[in-house]
Structure formats: C-alpha cells, structure tokens
Amino acid sequence: MATDALTIHESAETTGWSPRMLRYIERSGLVVPARSASGYRLYGAAELQRLRTLRELLQRFDLGLSDVVFALRLGNDAELRSSVEEWLEAEPAKPEHVAASDWLSWEQDKHEKLVAAARSAPADLAIQSAPADWTDAAPTNVTELTGGSTG
Numbered sequence: 001m002a003t004d005a006l007t008i009h010e011s012a013e014t015t016g017w018s019p020r021m022l023r024y025i026e027r028s029g030l031v032v033p034a035r036s037a038s039g040y041r042l043y044g045a046a047e048l049q050r051l052r053t054l055r056e057l058l059q060r061f062d063l064g065l066s067d068v069v070f071a072l073r074l075g076n077d078a079e080l081r082s083s084v085e086e087w088l089e090a091e092p093a094k095p096e097h098v099a100a101s102d103w104l105s106w107e108q109d110k111h112e113k114l115v116a117a118a119r120s121a122p123a124d125l126a127i128q129s130a131p132a133d134w135t136d137a138a139p140t141n142v143t144e145l146t147g148g149s150t151g
Contacts (some may be wrong), residue, residue, distance in 0.1 A: 006048070008022055011041075011048060015048060015055070017051055024065070031054065
C-alpha cells in the first residue's frame with residue numbers, strides 16, 4: 001500500500017464522510033479512488049481534496065449528493081442534457097390532433113380523479129381538506145380533542 005494514500009477508513013476519519021458514503025460517492029462517479037494490488041481503495045491528496053470540496057459545495061448550495069450526481073450525468077450525457085433542456089423550455093400544450101374542448105374536459109377529469117384518489121387514500125397519506133373557516137371546526141376543549149375520553 002502506498003504510504004501517501006489513505007484507506008477508506010482513514011479517509012473517512014480524515015474527511016468526515018462515512019465509509020459507506022465514500023463507497024456511494026465512488027459508485028456515483030464523483031470521486032473514484034485508486035485501488036491497491038489487493039483491491040483496497042486508496043485515497044490520495046487529490047481524492048481527499050475533492051471530498052472536502054464536495055462537502056463544501058453541498059453545504060454552500062444546500063444540495064444533496066443526488067443533485068451533484070445528476071449534474072454529473074447531465075454533463076456526461078448529451079442526449080439526457082438535451083431532453084431535460086427541451087422539457088424545461090417547453091410550454092404545456094394540448095396535442096395538435098385534440099380539440100380544445102376535449103383537452104379541457106380531459107384535464108378536468110384527470111384533476112377530479114387525482115383529487116378523489118387523494119381523498120380516498122389511507123389516512124396517513126390522504127390530503128385532508130379544511131373547512132372554509134377551519135377555526136370554527138377546531139376543538140375547543142379537552143373532551144373534543146380526546147373524543148370524549150380524558151384518561
């Protein structure tokens with residue numbers, strides 16, 4: 001093992017990244033350390049610096065690792081980059097072969113189905129609608145809050 005390189009555990013201690021996160025960062029292609037003849041990851045000065053600046057980048061711009069991984073993919077994949085740019089620039093529009101009234105009806109029907117699905121979802125997932133003046137519906141005492149039981 002080279003004396004100027006650190007193992008994954010030494011690198012984790014030095015940089016503050018866990019060994020698990022260092023493996024994820026490697027799989028993502030953000031920082032790829034060299035390998036020893038026996039397959040151990042070896043982090044040199046350049047990799048350690050990249051790990052430090054990666055953390056600074058994440059904190060400075062309030063990013064997640066997945067954001068930077070996606071940015072790397074965009075930089076490396078021209079087709080993906082082009083598709084994302086086209087999607088971002090595109091204005092929502094009805095298909096040319098559909099009449100405006102049919103498109104509007106379809107959009108309204110879709111919206112109603114989504115709202116119905118949200119309301120019929122399990123309680124922990126459902127979107128609850130509040131009364132127009134929700135303060136009138138708020139419980140006013142402990143009995144109302146507990147459904148009649150106080151114990």
